[in-house]
Amino acid sequence: MRTPHLVDDIAEVLVSEDQLRHKVAELGARLSADYASRPLTLVSVLKGSLPFMADLMRAITIPLTLDLMEVSSYGGAVTQTSGLVRILKDLSASIEGKDVVIVEDIIDTGLTLNYLMRYLRGKNPQSLKICALLDKPARRLVDIDIDYRGFSIPDRFVIGYGLDYAEFYRNLPFIGVLRPEVYGAS
Amino acid sequence: MSAVVGPDVGGITRMSQPTTTASSAAERITTRNRRRQERAAEGPRFAHESEAELARILDFYRVRWEYEPRTFPVLWNLDGQVVESFSPDFYLPDVDLWVELTTLRQSLVRKKNRKLRRMRELYPMVRLKLFYARDFRALMLKYGRLELAGSFIGIDGQVMPGAGIGRVGASTPDVARSDPAAPAADDDLDP
Numbered sequence: 573m574r575t576p577h578l579v580d581d582i583a584e585v586l587v588s589e590d591q592l593r594h595k596v597a598e599l600g601a602r603l604s605a606d607y608a609s610r611p612l613t614l615v616s617v618l619k620g621s622l623p624f625m626a627d628l629m630r631a632i633t634i635p636l637t638l639d640l641m642e643v644s645s646y647g648g649a650v651t652q653t654s655g656l657v658r659i660l661k662d663l664s665a666s667i668e669g670k671d672v673v674i675v676e677d678i679i680d681t682g683l684t685l686n687y688l689m690r691y692l693r694g695k696n697p698q699s700l701k702i703c704a705l706l707d708k709p710a711r712r713l714v715d716i717d718i719d720y721r722g723f724s725i726p727d728r729f730v731i732g733y734g735l736d737y738a739e740f741y742r743n744l745p746f747i748g749v750l751r752p753e754v755y756g757a758s
Numbered sequence: 759m760s761a762v763v764g765p766d767v768g769g770i771t772r773m774s775q776p777t778t779t780a781s782s783a784a785e786r787i788t789t790r791n792r793r794r795q796e797r798a799a800e801g802p803r804f805a806h807e808s809e810a811e812l813a814r815i816l817d818f819y820r821v822r823w824e825y826e827p828r829t830f831p832v833l834w835n836l837d838g839q840v841v842e843s844f845s846p847d848f849y850l851p852d853v854d855l856w857v858e859l860t861t862l863r864q865s866l867v868r869k870k871n872r873k874l875r876r877m878r879e880l881y882p883m884v885r886l887k888l889f890y891a892r893d894f895r896a897l898m899l900k901y902g903r904l905e906l907a908g909s910f911i912g913i914d915g916q917v918m919p920g921a922g923i924g925r926v927g928a929s930t931p932d933v934a935r936s937d938p939a940a941p942a943a944d945d946d947l948d949p
Contacts, residue, residue, distance in 0.1 A: 645901065646814075646815050646818045646819070646901045647901030647902045647903050655817070655818065656817070656818060656820065657818055657819050657820060680900065681897070681900075683815070683816075683819040683821065684819065686819065686821065687819050687820060710893075711893065711896065711897070712887075713821075713850070713853075713855070713857065713887065714821065714850075714853050714855075715853055715855075727893075727896065729896065729899060738902065755899055
C-alpha cells in the first residue's frame with residue numbers, strides 16, 4: 573500500500589464535522605431522555621467506534637458506565653487461524669440485568685453485529701439496544717433493528733471519524749469518501 | 759420365514775419380512791443415504807468462486823446457509839410446462855433471506871434482472887437480496903481482500919461444468935435442491 577495522504581486521498585466529505593457534532597448531540601439527548609430513570613451501560617466495539625463513543629458519552633447527561641469489546645473480522649490474521657469469528661476483547665464487567673446500548677460506528681452487512689447481539693443476549697442484560705452512527709442499508713445481509721441511527725449513507729467506501737482503510741484515516745475529523753484509486757479501483 | 763428386525767426409524771424399531779423387494783428398497787435407500795452423506799461431507803459444488811467466498815464469510819460469522827435449496831419456476835408455456843426458473847444461490851434460514859450473487863459485468867445482468875422481476879411478481883413474500891459485482895467487490899474491500907475481488911468477477915471466477923468449487927465444512931447436511939425433479943429449462947446457472 574502506498575503512503576496514505578489525509579487530504580489528497582479524499583474524494584469528498586460525506587458528513588462534515590459540524591453535522592457530526594449536531595447528530596451526536598441529538599443522539600446524546602435522546603439517550604439521556606430514554607434512560608433518565610435507569611443507569612445506562614454503553615458498550616463500544618473497537619476500534620472504529622472510539623471517536624463516536626468518546627463524543628457520545630460526553631453528550632449524555634445521565635450516569636453511565638462504559639465497556640469495550642473487540643471482535644475479529646473476516647479476512648484478518650485471526651481468520652486464517654480460527655476460521656470463525658471470535659471475541660478478541662470481552663466485557664470487563666457483567667451486564668446481567670443492565671440496560672445496555674451497543675455503540676457502533678457503521679452497520680453494513682450486519683454480520684458482526686448480528687453475532688455480537690447473540691453473544692450479548694446470552695449474558696442476560698435487562699435490555700439491549702443499538703446506537704449506530706452510520707447505516708449503510710444497501711449492503712445489509714442480516715436485518716438489524718437500529719434503535720438510535722445517526723445517518724443513513726449511500727453505498728460508498730467511507731473513512732474517517734474512526735473508520736479506516738488498511739488501519740489508516742481513522743483520525744480524520746469528518747466522514748469522507750475514499751478515492752477509488754487509493755484501493756486500486758478506477 | 760422368520761421376522762427380522764428392521765431399520766430404526768425415528769426411534770421406533772419396526773418389524774419387517776426379508777423379501778427380495780424389501781431388500782432391494784433397503785439397498786436403494788442405503789445407497790441414496792450414502793450418496794447424501796458423501797455430498798454433505800464434501801460440501802456443495804459452487805458454480806463460482808464468489809459463492810464459495812460468501813459461504814466462507816457466512817461460516818465465519820456463524821450464519822447458517824443453504825446452497826441453492828430451491829428452484830422457483832418463473833415462466834410457463836401454454837401447455838403449463840415450466841420454461842424458465844430461478845434458483846437463488848443462498849438461503850439464510852435464520853433470517854429468512856434469499857441471496858443471489860451476480861458477479862457478471864453490469865452490462866450482462868439484464869436477463870437475470872428480468873428473472874428477478876418475475877420472481878418478485880410471482881413470489882412477493884420471498885425476501886431476496888441481490889448482490890451485483892460492484893457490491894461483492896465492495897464486500898471484498900471491506901474485508902481487505904481486494905486482491906481477490908478481480909478474480910471473483912465475471913467469467914474469471916466461473917467454473918467449468920462438472921468441476922465445481924468445494925468448500926470446507928458444510929453448513930447444511932444436504933445441499934441438494936429440494937425438488938430434484940424441478941425443471942432445468944433455462945435454469946439460473948450463470949454466476
